[in-house]
Amino acid sequence: MSETPFEQLANLDRRVHDPARLAILTALSACERADFLFLLRITGLTKGNLSSHLSRLEEAGLVEIEKRFVQKKTQTLARLTDSGREAVGGYWKSLEEIRESASQWSPAAASLVPSAG
Amino acid sequence: METVDLDHIRFATRHFNDLQGLRYAVPLGLVTLALGGILHFASWPAFLLVPVSGAAVFLALAAGRHYRRVYGEVQAEPAYPVEELHGLSIYHPAGPTPRLAGFQQLTPRARHFLALLLLTAGLCWFFQLMSRNVSVVGSERAGQHPRIHSMAPIDYDPYLGWLSAFDGIYKPPGTVRAIYGQMAYAVFGAFFLGLWLWRERRPSQRHDLVLALLLLGLSALGASLGLLVREDGSPGPVLDFLSPVLVYPGVALLLCGAAMTLAGLYDHRQLARALGGSTVEEQP
Numbered sequence: 001m002s003e004t005p006f007e008q009l010a011n012l013d014r015r016v017h018d019p020a021r022l023a024i025l026t027a028l029s030a031c032e033r034a035d036f037l038f039l040l041r042i043t044g045l046t047k048g049n050l051s052s053h054l055s056r057l058e059e060a061g062l063v064e065i066e067k068r069f070v071q072k073k074t075q076t077l078a079r080l081t082d083s084g085r086e087a088v089g090g091y092w093k094s095l096e097e098i099r100e101s102a103s104q105w106s107p108a109a110a111s112l113v114p115s116a117g
Numbered sequence: 118m119e120t121v122d123l124d125h126i127r128f129a130t131r132h133f134n135d136l137q138g139l140r141y142a143v144p145l146g147l148v149t150l151a152l153g154g155i156l157h158f159a160s161w162p163a164f165l166l167v168p169v170s171g172a173a174v175f176l177a178l179a180a181g182r183h184y185r186r187v188y189g190e191v192q193a194e195p196a197y198p199v200e201e202l203h204g205l206s207i208y209h210p211a212g213p214t215p216r217l218a219g220f221q222q223l224t225p226r227a228r229h230f231l232a233l234l235l236l237t238a239g240l241c242w243f244f245q246l247m248s249r250n251v252s253v254v255g256s257e258r259a260g261q262h263p264r265i266h267s268m269a270p271i272d273y274d275p276y277l278g279w280l281s282a283f284d285g286i287y288k289p290p291g292t293v294r295a296i297y298g299q300m301a302y303a304v305f306g307a308f309f310l311g312l313w314l315w316r317e318r319r320p321s322q323r324h325d326l327v328l329a330l331l332l333l334g335l336s337a338l339g340a341s342l343g344l345l346v347r348e349d350g351s352p353g354p355v356l357d358f359l360s361p362v363l364v365y366p367g368v369a370l371l372l373c374g375a376a377m378t379l380a381g382l383y384d385h386r387q388l389a390r391a392l393g394g395s396t397v398e399e400q401p
Contacts, residue, residue: 003163018232022123023122026126026127026128026130027126029127030126030127030128031130031131031133031192031194032193033189033191034130034190034191034206037189038130038188041189041392041393042129042130042391043126059229077190
C-alpha cells in the first residue's frame with residue numbers, strides 16, 4: 001500500500017529538510033565550491049549557526065570542508081559531496097512526489113482504507 | 118523559507134561571478150564610452166584612452182577585491198563536464214579522441230557567446246550585402262549632421278545586387294565607418310542577448326533582453342538603410358533624424374558603452390540586494 005502524503009512528509013530526509021541546511025545545500029548545489037563568507041551572506045545565518053550546520057552536514061557526509069591559508073588568513077571552503085548531490089536531488093524528487101500525491105489525496109478516500117490491526 | 122527564496126539562492130550562487138558588474142561590465146563600458154567620445158567629440162584627445170583604460174583596470178581589480186572581501190568567493194561549476202569530454206571515447210574501439218596537449222576546449226559559455234556573435238555578425242553582413250549602397254557624407258567630429266544618399270540605380274534588384282559585394286565594389290569611407298558602427302551594435306546586442314539566455318531568461322534579467330533588442334534593432338536598421346531610402350535616393354524625415362545614431366561609429370560606441378555601464382551597475386545592485394539581507398528562519 002502506498003504512503004499518504006503525511007507519511008511521505010514525515011519520511012523526508014531530515015538532514016536536508018531543515019531550512020538552514022536546505023539553504024546551504026541549495027547554494028552548494030549551484031556551484032563547485034563556496035567559501036564560508038559567501039554562505040554567510042547568501043543564507044543570512046549567523047557565524048555560529050552556519051558553522052554548526054556545516055559541521056553536521058560534514059558529519060553526515062553531505063558536505064566536504066577544506067581549510068586553506070590565503071594571505072595569512074584561514075579560508076574555509078565547502079563543497080557538496082557526491083552523496084550530498086544525490087541527497088539534494090532525492091529531496092526535491094520526494095517533494096515533487098508529495099505534491100503530486102497531495103493533489104490527488106482526499107479524506108474520504110483515506111477513510112476507506114482499512115486500518116491496520 | 119519558500120521555494121522562491123531557494124531559487125534566489127541558487128540563482129545568486131550560480132551567477133555570482135558574472136553578476137559582479139563593477140568588476141567586468143562597468144570598466145568595459147567606461148573604455149567603450151571613452152572610445153566613442155574620442156571618435157565623436159573633436160575636443161576629446163586620443164590619448165584620453167590611456168588614463169581611462171588605466172582607471173578601468175584599476176576599477177576591475179579594486180572591485181574584484183571588494184567582492185571577495187565583502188561577499189566571499191564562489192568557484193563556478195566545472196566548465197568541462199567529465200561526461201562531455203570522455204563520454205563517447207571510452208566506448209569507441211579506437212580509444213579516446215586525440216586532442217592537442219595543453220589545448221583546452223571552449224567552455225560551454227564561450228561556445229554560447231561565440232555562436233551568437235557569429236550569427237549576429239553573419240546577419241549584419243547579409244543585411245549589408247542585400248542593402249543598396251548608400252553614401253554617407255558628413256564629419257562626426259565636426260558635429261555635422263550626416264547626409265545619406267543612395268548610390269544604387271533606381272532599378273536595383275536587392276535579390277541579385279548582393280552578388281556585387283564579391284566584385285570588390287568600392288564603398289566610400291563614410292559608408293565603411295557606418296558599417297563599423299552597425300557592427301558595434303551587433304556585437305554588443307549579441308552579447309546582451311547571450312547574457313539574457315545565459316541567465317536563464319528570467320524576468321529579473323529582462324534589462325539584458327531590452328538592451329539586446331534595442332542594439333540589434335539599431336544594427337538591423339542601420340544595415341538596411343539602403344533598402345529604406347526613398348526612390349529619389351534620399352532618406353525620409355524619420356531616418357534622417359535617426360541617421361547620426363545609425364551611421365556614426367562614435368555615437369554607436371557611446372550608446373553601447375552607456376548600455377554596458379548601466380547593465381553593470383544594475384548587476385551590481387542585484388548582487389548587493391541578493392547578498393545583503395536574506396535571512397533564514399532558524400529553528401529554536
